[in-house]
Amino acid sequence: DAKTTQPPSMDCAEGRAANLPCNHSTISGNEYVYWYRQIHSQGPQYIIHGLKNNETNEMASLIITEDRKSSTLILPHATLRDTAVYYCIVRVARSNDYKLSFGAGTTVTVRA
Amino acid sequence: GAVVSQHPSWVICKSGTSVKIECRSLDFQATTMFWYRQFPKQSLMLMATSNEGSKATYEQGVEKDKFLINHASLTLSTLTVTSAHPEDSSFYICSARDPGSVGYTFGSGTRLTVV
Numbered sequence: 100d101a102k103t104t105q106p107p108s109m110d111c112a113e114g115r116a117a118n119l120p121c122n123h124s125t126i127s128g129n130e131y132v133y134w135y136r137q138i139h140s141q142g143p144q145y146i147i148h149g150l151k152n153n154e155t156n157e158m159a160s161l162i163i164t165e166d167r168k169s170s171t172l173i174l175p176h177a178t179l180r181d182t183a184v185y186y187c188i189v190r191v192a193r194s195n196d197y198k199l200s201f202g203a204g205t206t207v208t209v210r211a
Numbered sequence: 212g213a214v215v216s217q218h219p220s221w222v223i224c225k226s227g228t229s230v231k232i233e234c235r236s237l238d239f240q241a242t243t244m245f246w247y248r249q250f251p252k253q254s255l256m257l258m259a260t261s262n263e264g265s266k267a268t269y270e271q272g273v274e275k276d277k278f279l280i281n282h283a284s285l286t287l288s289t290l291t292v293t294s295a296h297p298e299d300s301s302f303y304i305c306s307a308r309d310p311g312s313v314g315y316t317f318g319s320g321t322r323l324t325v326v
Contacts, residue, residue: 133314140322142217142304143255145314186254197308198245199315201255 103187108206117174119205121187124168131190132163133199134172136183143186143201146172177209213239213309217318224295224325231291232321234305240285241307245315246278249302261288261305295325 104122111117123132131150135143147154147161149170154161160173174181186204190197214237224230234244242263247255259280260268267280279291288307292299306317 135314137255140302140320142215142306142317142320145316148314197243198257198260199306200257201247203254 103189103202105185105187105202105205107203108208110208110210111174111177113179113209113211114176117177117181117207117209119172119174119185119187119207120169121172122169123187123189126167126189132161132167132170133188133190134159134161135186135188135199135201136181137186137204138180138183146185148190177207179209179211181207182209183207213307213312213316215305215307215316215318217305217321219321220319221322222324224323226296226325227294229291229293230295230323231289232303232305232323234288234290234307234318236286236307236309236316239307239309239311241288241309242285244282244288244305244307246280246288246290247304247306249304249320255304258290263288292323295323297325299323300325 131148133148134146137143147159149161163170184204184206186201188199216235216237218233244261246258248258249255257270258273261280261282263282269275282288302320304320306315308315
């Protein structure tokens with residue numbers, strides 16, 4: 100199973116873009132990269148996922164390097180409500196189960 | 212979008228008693244649900260995979276007789292913490308995958324405190 104490496108914490112200014120890196124150098128060809136976030140004392144929230152192409156939705160953009168060994172989640176205009184722990188996850192498949200394994204994540208603090 | 216409802220959101224129980232936590236998929240059917248546990252300042256740890264109509268699959272180190280999982284219908288999975296002790300105090304979270312949606316949907320979690 101591919102593991103991910105993220106910086107433990109990151110500060111960013113309100114209104115600026117937040118770029119969250121993730122390393123997944125052992126990812127295999129059929130594994131997706133998922134990003135979730137967890138605001139304090141809540142369940143995780145899905146943000147975005149991708150296989151090899153860059154993706155964008157109303158919450159964020161996901162940039163995956165050509166070799167797929169790393170990716171960056173971009174929050175284009177961070178707000179105070181984006182303060183959360185962000186998890187980069189490589190989806191693991193085992194028979195018909197698709198379980199998500201969470202690493203330590205990056206604690207993002209958006210400051211006014 | 213897909214919604215997973217978890218109940219109760221918090222519970223306090225006495226040591227030695229059992230507590231049941233419910234996880235419901237509100238607008239989709241889930242043959243598989245997942246149960247996680249999260250201690251303060253730590254990440255989510257997968258406890259078990261709940262399979263509708265069959266036995267749950269437990270992660271290594273998780274006591275199946277202590278954490279009873281029942282997935283009797285396509286919209287409901289329950290986790291019962293039996294003979295709870297203070298060290299079982301934690302944040303329990305369930306999730307499910309809606310086949311018609313991307314990603315996994317998580318419940319809002321249950322804060323269990325055993326006194």
